[in-house]
Amino acid sequence: xxxxxxxxxxxxxxxxxxxxxxxxxxxxxxxxxxxxxxxxxxxxxxxxxxxxxxxxxxxxxxxxxxxxxxxxxxxxxxxxxxxxxxxxxxxxxxxxxxxxxxxxxxxxxxxxxxxxxxxxxxxxxxxxxxxxxxxxxxxxxxxxxxxxxxxxxxxxxxxxxxxxxxxxxxxxxxxxxxxxxxxxxxxxxxxxxxxxxxxxxxxxxxxxxxxxxxxxxxxxxxxxxxxxxxxxxxxxxxxxxxxxxxxxxxxxxxxxxxxxxxxxxxxxxxxxxxxxxxxxxxxxxxxxxxxxxxxxxxxxxxxxxxxxxxxxxxxxxxxxxxxxxxxxxxxxxxxxxxxxxxxxxxxxxxxxxxxxxxxxxxxxxxxxxxxxxxxxxxxxxxxxxxxxxxxxxxxxxxxxxxxxxxxxxxxxxxxxxxxxxxxxxxxxxxxxxxxxxxxxxxxxxxxxxxxxxxxxxxxxxxxxxxxxxxxxxxxxxxxxxxxxxxxxxxxxxxxxxxxxxxxxxxxxxxxxxxxxxxxxxxxxxxxxxxxxxxxxxxxxxxxxxxxxxxxxxxxxxxxxxxxxxxxxxxxxxxxxxxxxxxxxxxxxxxxxxxxxxxxxxxxxxxxxxxxxxxxxxxxxxxxxxxxxxxxxxxxxxxxxxxxxxxxxxxxxxxxxxxxxxxxxxxxxxxxxxxxxxxxxxxxxxxxxxxxxxxxxxxxxxxxxxxxxxxxxxxxxxxxxxxxxxxxxxxxxxxxxxxxxxxxxxxxxxxxxxxxxxxxxxxxxxxxx
Amino acid sequence: xxxxxxxxxxxxxxxxxxxxxxxxxxxxxxxxxxxxxxxxxxxxxxxxxxxxxxxxxxxxxxxxxxxxxxxxxxxxxxxxxxxxxxxxxxxxxxxxxxxxxxxxxxxxxxxxxxxxxxxxxxxxxxxxxxxxxxxxxx
Numbered sequence: 078x079x080x081x082x083x084x085x086x087x088x089x090x091x092x093x094x095x096x097x098x099x100x101x102x103x104x105x106x107x108x109x110x111x112x113x114x115x116x117x118x119x120x121x122x123x124x125x126x127x128x129x130x131x132x133x134x135x136x137x138x139x140x141x142x143x144x145x146x147x148x149x150x151x152x153x154x155x156x157x158x159x160x161x162x163x164x165x166x167x168x169x170x171x172x173x174x175x176x177x178x179x180x181x182x183x184x185x186x187x188x189x190x191x192x193x194x195x196x197x198x199x200x201x202x203x204x205x206x207x208x209x210x211x212x213x214x215x216x217x218x219x220x221x222x223x224x225x226x227x228x229x230x231x232x233x234x235x236x237x238x239x240x241x242x243x244x245x246x247x248x249x250x251x252x253x254x255x256x257x258x259x260x261x262x263x264x265x266x267x268x269x270x271x272x273x274x275x276x277x278x279x280x281x282x283x284x285x286x287x288x289x290x291x292x293x294x295x296x297x298x299x300x301x302x303x304x305x306x307x308x309x310x311x312x313x314x315x316x317x318x319x320x321x322x323x324x325x326x327x328x329x330x331x332x333x334x335x336x337x338x339x340x341x342x343x344x345x346x347x348x349x350x351x352x353x354x355x356x357x358x359x360x361x362x363x364x365x366x367x368x369x370x371x372x373x374x375x376x377x378x379x380x381x382x383x384x385x386x387x388x389x390x391x392x393x394x395x396x397x398x399x400x401x402x403x404x405x406x407x408x409x410x411x412x413x414x415x416x417x418x419x420x421x422x423x424x425x426x427x428x429x430x431x432x433x434x435x436x437x438x439x440x441x442x443x444x445x446x447x448x449x450x451x452x453x454x455x456x457x458x459x460x461x462x463x464x465x466x467x468x469x470x471x472x473x474x475x476x477x478x479x480x481x482x483x484x485x486x487x488x489x490x491x492x493x494x495x496x497x498x499x500x501x502x503x504x505x506x507x508x509x510x511x512x513x514x515x516x517x518x519x520x521x522x523x524x525x526x527x528x529x530x531x532x533x534x535x536x537x538x539x540x541x542x543x544x545x546x547x548x549x550x551x552x553x554x555x556x557x558x559x560x561x562x563x564x565x566x567x568x569x570x571x572x573x574x575x576x577x578x579x580x581x582x583x584x585x586x587x588x589x590x591x592x593x594x595x596x597x598x599x600x601x602x603x604x605x606x607x608x609x610x611x612x613x614x615x616x617x618x619x620x621x622x623x624x625x626x627x628x629x630x631x632x633x634x635x636x637x638x639x640x641x642x643x644x645x646x647x648x649x650x651x652x653x654x655x656x657x658x659x660x661x662x663x664x665x666x667x668x669x670x671x672x673x674x675x676x677x678x679x680x681x682x683x684x685x686x687x688x689x690x691x692x693x694x695x696x697x698x699x700x701x702x703x704x705x706x707x708x709x710x711x712x713x714x715x716x717x718x719x720x721x722x723x724x725x726x727x728x729x730x731x732x733x734x735x736x737x738x739x740x741x742x743x744x745x746x747x748x749x750x751x752x753x754x755x756x757x758x759x760x761x762x763x764x765x766x767x768x769x770x771x772x773x774x775x776x777x778x779x780x781x782x783x784x785x786x787x788x789x790x791x792x793x794x795x796x797x798x799x800x801x802x803x804x805x806x807x808x809x810x811x812x813x814x815x816x817x818x819x820x821x822x823x824x825x826x827x828x829x830x831x832x833x834x835x836x837x838x839x840x841x842x843x844x845x
Numbered sequence: 846x847x848x849x850x851x852x853x854x855x856x857x858x859x860x861x862x863x864x865x866x867x868x869x870x871x872x873x874x875x876x877x878x879x880x881x882x883x884x885x886x887x888x889x890x891x892x893x894x895x896x897x898x899x900x901x902x903x904x905x906x907x908x909x910x911x912x913x914x915x916x917x918x919x920x921x922x923x924x925x926x927x928x929x930x931x932x933x934x935x936x937x938x939x940x941x942x943x944x945x946x947x948x949x950x951x952x953x954x955x956x957x958x959x960x961x962x963x964x965x966x967x968x969x970x971x972x973x974x975x976x977x978x979x980x981x982x983x
Contacts, residue, residue: 317893560877609879652897653925654983658880664888664895672876672888672895 083135090131091184097124098173098180099369105173106372109166118155125151128176139189140179146201147172153205168200170373305399308359315349315356316647319549320666322349323644327668353549357398364442364451365393367406371413375438378417385424385435386417392442397449401543404523405451408516412453412539413438415512420457420537430534432456448525454538460531462488469497489529493517521628521679524567550648552675554641554667555624557605558612561673562637563646563665564624568678570632572640573623580621586736593623593634597715597806600625601633603685608660628682635681644668648675660684715806717785718831721767722799726831728824733836735786735793737801742779756786756793763795764843766834770819787836794840809833818842847941851972852919852932854901855908857957858970859932860939865977867922869935872915873898884983886931889918896920898929899981906956921981928981941965941972949973 101124107113108121129144147169153159175194182190322345329335329342368390379386397405421427421436428434441452462485469475469491475483483491491497495514520527525543544550544567552563573595575583584591584602591602602623606612623634646665655661659680667673715731744754745763752763763784784795811822811833819842821833849860850869875887875898886900898918902910910916916931946963950971953964960979965972 320893611877611879649895651895652928654885654897654899654928655878655881658878660880661878664876666890666893666895670890671874672890674876674878674888 086131086135087183087187090135091180093131094128094180095177097128098177100124101173102170102373103369105166105169106376108161109163115155118151122148122151122155137183137189139193140176140183143172143175143179143194143198146198150201150205159205165204168197168204171197172201303359308356311356312360315353316549316649318349319353319645319647320668322346323668324670357549358396360399361396362399362402363394363396364402364449365390367402367409368393368440371410371440374410374413375417378414379421382418383423384417384421386421386438387435388438388440390440392440395442395444395449397543401449401523404519405525405541405543408519409451409453409541411512411516413440416453416455416457416537420455420459422458426458448542448544451541451543452538453541454536456536459533459535459537460489460492460529461533462531465489465491465497469494472496486530489531492529493527524565549645551643552646552665553624553643554673555605555622555635555637556639556641557609557637559638560611561641561667561671562605563644563673563675564626564635564678565662565675566643568626568628570625570627573625573634574640575621575623577620580619584621594715595625595634602636603633603681604636605681606636606638608681608685626678626681628678631682633682633685635676635678646673646675714809715804716809716826716833717804718802718826719783719785719798720800720802721770721772723767723772725772726802726826726829727766727798727834728826728831729785729834729836731804733785733787735788738784738786738795739781740784740795741781745782754784754795756795759793761786761793761795763797764840765797766839767797767799769839769843770817770834787840789837789840796836796839803827846943849939849941849972849974850919851936851939852917853934853936854905854932855910857905857907857973858936859961859973859975860941860965861919861921861975861977861980863938865921867920867927870918870920873918882983889929891920891927891929894926896927896929898931899983900931901980902931904956904980904983905960921977923981930980939967939972941974946974 101121104113104117104121108117125144125148129141129148132140132144150159150165150169154161154165159165172194175192175197179190179192179194182192325342326346329339371390372388375386375388416438417436421438422430422432424434427436437456439452439454441450441454443450466475466480466483466488470477470480474494474497475491492513493516497513517527520541520543523543525541527542528540529537530540531537551566553566553569554561554563556562573593575593584593586592587599591604592599593602594600600623622637622640624637624640625632625634648663649665650656650663651658651661660677661680662675662677664672664674716728717731717734717737718726718728720726738756740754745752746754748760748762752765753760754763755761763782782797783799783801784797785801787794787796805827807826809824809826811824814822819835819839821835823830823832825831848863850863850866851858851860853859870891873889873891875889877887878885881887884899884903886898886903889896889898900916902908910933912933914933916933917935918929919932919935920927920929945965947966949958949961949964953961953973957973960976961973962976963974965974
C-alpha cells in the first residue's frame, strides 16, 4: 500500500485502539469487581485480538508482540482454562498502559518506538501457567474439567459448587481489598458465592451452556462517528447564522410596512433558534466520557496509598458541551485524587471509628437551574476547620483577627487558598497545596462555582456548578467611552442607576476606594473607563450606571456610561496577541457588524484589585452581614466601632464618617492652642474624642493616630480615636439616652455594651 | 522564482510571500482594544471572523502617518486564523528570482532590519522581504 493509505490505516488504528483500550480498562475493572459475565470476557479478548491483528498487518511488530502475549492470556481466561486474579488484572492493566504508550509514540513519531516491554511480555507469559505460589487460581472457582481439584484444599461441603464457592469467598476476601462486600468467611459464603461465580464466568462443567444474553446493545450500534472538526465547522456556521439573523431582525422590526419581509424574518428567527439548539446538542457529550477513567484512577491511587475505596457514579448520562468538558477534566480529577488521599482514612482508622473499611466516593451529576451540577462526596474524615484555620494562619494567608471572626463554614472555604495544604505528609498524589486553588480558578474561569461542605468525622462534599455551554451566551451590552462591551449574564447581579444630582452623595470613599451603599451593604465600585485606561473622564457630574456583577464570592459595581440591552451573542476567541488580556473573555460581532469585546469579570476584578482585600472596611462589614443573617431592617444602621485606649467601646454612625485616615505624630502641628494636620490641601483641626468625653486615652508615644474624618459643612474635622475596631450593620436600640454630654446612649452591639457618640455635640464641645 | 505580494509603508517597499497571504481588503472599521499592546490597532470583522489588526508602522517603530488616507489590510494566514497587517498602499504581485536576493544594506537598521529576511534590487527600487512569522509575532 502506498504511503498515504498506510497513514490512513495507522490513523484509523490509533483512533480505534485508544477507544478500545479505554473500554478494555473499564471492562477489566468491572470483571475485577465481579460484575460482567461472558460477554465482558469476550469483549476484552476481542479488543486485544483486533489490536494484535491490525498492528501485525501494518508491520508494527513490537505492538503486535505485546498484544499477542495479552491475547494468549485472555484466551485462556475466556475459555475457562484460567481464572482471573488480582495479579492478572494488574498485569493486563500494565499491558494496556504499555500499549497506549506505544501507540502514542507511533502517533507522535510515525513509527514504533524503542521499548519492547519484554519483561512485561514475560510476566504475561508466566501468568498463563498458574504457579504454586498462591492458590489464586481458585479465586473464582473456574476449572475446565477438574472441578474436584479445588476442593482438595478447602473445607468439605455438600456440593461441588458450595466447595468452590467457599474457596471463592475466602480467596476473594484475601486476594484483594478492592471488593465492596467484605463477606465474612462463614456460612454466609455459600449463599453469596454463587452469585460471584456466576457473575464472573459460566459454570465450569458446562462450557457449552448458553452465555448470558448481552445486557444491552453496544453503544456503537446506535450512532455514527463524525469528525469533530466537522461539528466545529457546523457550530461556526450556526454562529454566523445567529449573527446574520440578529442583523436581519434588527433591521426589519422597525419596518412594519414590508409585511412579507417581516414574516420571512420571523420565520428565519424561529428556524435559526431551533437549528442552534439542535447543533448545540450534537456537541453535548455525556459526562460519562470524563468519568470513564475514574474507576482506574481510584483503583490505582487507593492501592498506592493502601486505602480501600469504592467509587459510585450517578448521572453519567448528564450532558455537557464539549468546550466545558475539556475545562473540568483536570479539576475533577484532582478533586477525586484528593478525596482518596486526604478524605478517606486508612482502613484501620476507619475500622477504629466504627466505619466500614471501604470508603465511599460518590459522584453525582445532574442538570438544575440551567446549569450542570456535579457533586463529589466521600464518607471520610471530613475537613477539620480548626486545623485549616491554623494552617492558614501559620502560612500568613489570614490574620489572627480574621481567624477569630471566621465561622467553620467559612474556614472550610480556606482550602481554596493557594499554598494551603493540611496534609501531614506530601504524597505523590497531592499534598503540595497547589491543587484546590487552581481547581477553583479553573472552574470559575468558565463561569462556574465550587463550594465545599464537610462534617468532621463523617465526610466531605464538593459541589460544582457550571454553565451548559460557552459558545453562545446571553449578555448585557453596555457602553463606555463610546465603545460597546458585553457582560455575560451569568455574572450579572443587578443594575443600579444614580441620577446626576445624587451621585456626589451616594458614592462614598473608604481608604481611597469608591464604594456605594447598596441596601446597607458596601459595594466596591470599579470605573470601567479607568480600569481600561480608555477615554477621557469629564468632570461634569453625570448619572452613574452601576452594573453589579459577581466574580466568584465577591460582588462589585462596574460604573459605565450607558446600559443598552440584553442579547444572545456568539463568543469568539481573541487571537493570540490578545489572549493574554485577562479583562476580556473574547469578542463578538454586534448586529451592525461591529466588533464588541466581552468583559471577563474575574479579570476585571483582579485588574482593579477588588478581589484582594482593598477595602478592609467593606469586606469586614460584609462578612459580619453574612454571619448576622436576616434581621429587622428598620433599626439597621451602619456603625463604626472604635475604642479610645480605655476599656470603653464606642461607636458612631457611619453616615458621619467621611474617611478613615492614619497620621504619623510628626504630622501633627499646632495652630494656636489646637492641633491640626495638613489634609488634602486644607488645614484640618484634630479633636481628641477621649479628651472631650473626659476619658483618659492611653496612647503609646510615637504611635500612629487613627483619625475619623468628619465633614462638617465646608470643613473636614479629624476625630482622633484610639483604635478602629470594626464597621458593622446592626440594629441599634439605644438605652440610657442622653445621660452624658456627647453620648447619645448605650446599646448592646456585637454582644458588648457600646456607647454611641453624638458627633455634632462633641464637635461643639471641643469649641473648634 | 518566488512571488511576493508587495506594499508600501512610508517610503519603504515591502513584500511577503504570496502563499502567506489570504487576501487583501480595503480599510475596515476597527474596534479598539483597551490595554492591548500598542502595535495592535484593533479588531476588524471579516465576513464574520474577528481578525486582529497590526499597525505595521508602529511595529516598525515608524512615525504615524501624516496623510489621511486610510490604511489597507493585508490578511496573513496563520493556523489560528487570519491576522491583518495595516499598510499604506498595496502594489502588484512581483516575481523575485532567488539570485536577486541579498542581505539588506547596512544603512537599514533598527526594527526594520530585524524583521526582514533579505532585500532585492529591482529596476527602480529596493524590495525588502518581510519575515512574515516575526512580523506578526510582535
